[in-house]
Amino acid sequence: MEFLRNKLEVSQTADLLLHCVKTVPNEATILTHPDRGVDWQSLTDLAGLHRVTPLLYQRLRGAESDQVPADVLNHLKRNCLENAARNLLLNDFLVRLVSRFRAQCIQVLPFKGPALALMAYRDLALRQIGDLDILVAKRDYASAGELLESQGLVRTADLEWESSYVDESGQICIDLHRSVTSRMFPISFKFQQLFKRRATVKGPGGSLDTISPADMLIVLCVQVAKDGYLERCRLHKLCDIRELLRSQPNLSLPLVRRQAQRLGCRRILEVGLHLTDVLLGDSTQLGTGSSPIDRQSHEAAETIMTSMFGSEKNQALAPFRSRQYYVALRERRRDRVLPYLNRVFAPTQADRAFVSPPFASEFVYFLVRPI
DSSP states (O other): OHHHHHHHOOOHHHHHHHHHHHSOTTOOOGGGSSOOOOOHHHHHHHHHHTTOHHHHHHHHTTSOTTTSOHHHHHHHHHHHHHHHHHHHHHHHHHHHHHHHHHHTTOOEEEESHHHHIIIIISOGGGSOOOOEEEEEOGGGHHHHHHHHHHTTOEEEEEOSSEEEEEOTTSOOEEEEESSSSOTTSOOOOOHHHHHHTOEEEEETTEEEEEOOHHHHHHHHHHHHHHHHHTTOOOHHHHHHHHHHHHHOTTOOHHHHHHHHHHHTOHHHHHHHHHHHHHHHOOHHHHOOOOOOOOHHHHHHHHHHHHHHHSOHHHHOOOHHHHHHHHHHHOOSHHHHHHHHHHHHHSOOHHHHHHOOOOGGGGGGHHHHTTO
16 A cells, blocks of 8 residues: 555555455454554544445454454444444335335336445445435336325435435435436446346345346446546445455456446446455455556546545646546547537536426527527
8 A cells, every 4th residue: 555655645544444444354453554553533534434434343343352442443333333223224215115116117226225235245234325326217207206205205406317305304315316327427328228137135124126236336436437536436435346346256347348348438447446456455356357457547546546545635626637537537539528518518407497308308408598
């Protein structure tokens, strides 16, 4: 990790967090870390920021008893028990909600959230879940939203690729997707193809259909790239990739790479795999078979690492630098140009507040906007 500390001014606390999170269970030995004076408050705070508290606790509780203060372990344990209880609540709600969608003949694919925890970690308690992400076909998007509202959820945001809903308690938030990404970071996942390749995961309360491990890996790498674009990438996204690779030994990476190539996001996939290798393990451990990445991909990976662990003065991307980052990630010319066309032609949030055009006809909205 020395190259990160030198290049990005990574703190010793961040270096230690990476050391702990990348270590396999029961091998977290704080004494092996070059800096033995641990700022435990900073370490637990940073783990919370990067949403890896359960993984940190799993590692530290396997350390020798005199290495980690008891109050630190107790604090982490309480947080993890609260996280496990919340995840069970979210999973139970999701299972019941999916059954209601099925009753209305609406095909849905939960992704990330409990589905990812069960597929990659094989344990709901090991992943911190923020909200529930549900993907539906564009033709079912309006009906799905009506069903959520019939269950007492209130729509709090309406974007061109997703809408957000929250229950009356404020504890359950749902992002209903008609596409995986926005038009400013376009990846053309087709719902019917995803649904045809779907996988089933089993957990407490029942089974859930979700996207296949291959599709999940691509989606996770896209999320890493997108969050780097937005300057808020967190370590848990790479942990998701690492755990998915570990839990799916039969996953064919050559097949995934071909699939990513067809989607125009092969470079994004390679950047995600490369970052996971660099920060959380090597190719032998993870089985990524990671090949050397090109200069543009390397620069994009550095940008993402800066968003994770760089000093504040390094984190502010100028608009031009942000555009450079996006272009560097896309291998197809049309994908490099499309977001800028969308910026000109797609309705803004202010436009949507005035009139909400049908999703399929939004491309003509620019022509009538002056009227």
